Amino acid sequence: MSFTSFNLHPHLTARVKAIGYATPTPIQKQAIPPVLAGRDVMGLAQTGTGKTAAFVLPILNRLLPGRRGRVRGLIVAPTRELAEQIHVAVGELGGSTHLKSCTLYGGVSLSPQIQNLRTGVDIVVACPGRLLDHLEQKTIDLSHLEVLVLDEADRMFDMGFLPAIRRLIKQLPRDRQTLMFSATMPDDIRRLTAEVLKDPVTVKIGHAAPANTVSHALYPVGQHLKTGLLMELLKLTDTESILVFTRTKYRAKRLGQQLEKAGYRAASLQGNLSQNKRQDALDGFRNGSYQILVATDIAARGIDVSSISHVINYDMPDTADAYTHRIGRTGRAAKTGDAFTFLTPDDESVVRDIERVLGAKIERRTLETFDYERPAPARDVEFARPPREQQRRTPPGQGLIRKGAGGKEIPPRPGADRPSREGSQAAATARASRPVPRRHR
16 A cells, blocks of 8 residues: 555645655554545554654645635644644645644743734644633634644643643534544543544554564662663663653753763753753754653653664653553664663552553563662662652642651741642643632622
8 A cells, every 4th residue: 555545635645755655654544544534533553653644644635725824724732842743744744735834832932923823824733721822812713723633632631731622622613623643542532532523433553562673671670779770771782862761850850960970962851941952852862962861751742753772761650551652662663672661669560561461571680780789878869859849739728738857847838839830831721711709899
């Protein structure tokens, strides 16, 4: 089967050939025909399966004949990095169509985005929070929308964007085509699928297990020995480009700094970075300036680098689905890759779930050159969390309670119960949708 069998517009067929696409991937084979036919589609596919082209090509094909300069295609993505990646794909695949696209996301000024919208665009790729900002300020008109895509839906829900998505959908034309793509299928997505998709075609590709081009290994180790084991593992491993996952933003930052001090070309990618620094880390990882990228799950959405040789789980993911999604970034494009995971006693239940998905036991490995007997320090100085992460959260309205010397509770500081920046846009959206009680004089 080739791309010519889809009967795309000649401009698109020529563009696909010029880029070098020869044979459609499984998700493209199954998703493109129903999307071209105007059907709603629920696509389940892990990273690296070619799903971006599976919805971008049909959207371009649909919008080619119509009136230009008004928003007829909307693609919603959870992170700035993924939004930019999709925007680039639209430009590459639609280069000869003269259809225009732009991105809308937070962390940068509104003014250039407003100017782009005023000049006229056909496709908008947006993050939920910033898109709602534009809708509230009436700087975007979605009344002519024909196609809506919710990409990486599971991650948007993980980030707390479900209220924002529901609010957004209420403001869109009902007569539209809706496509949803996700790596996993939690209950929230099942419910949303029933609400917003009309008689959808479900396409499920490579969802049950990771790619068979990836080999897996577990390294049992104490929490306090992880950094030392990582350094030793890097010395003994012939690596090209390595993606390291941590559970927290703070840990990603500190580990990236330690790798730099050890002489590695390393960078970190996490939610507290400015957009320029995030883009620099991604671009440097893609072009080889950085050999190692340390990232959190949320920040890593949108990393599309085909040459990643190793994924290292410094911290075990929370679920088997998250594990599958993480390691889907290696072993891509018919290449082989390795997935190394550091295993602590607390992680055994997740490992059992992962092994059930794989259908086999994962090999446990140790390094003969590493000292596993080094005792844990009295205090975890290396990766001690900042004070705010040590606080115990209490029910709403009671603030944050901190522990002082001798276990004495310290009253909360004013404003101490504010949410972190990551996901704060979604929280603000949820608050904005609540009715405001009237005051009686």
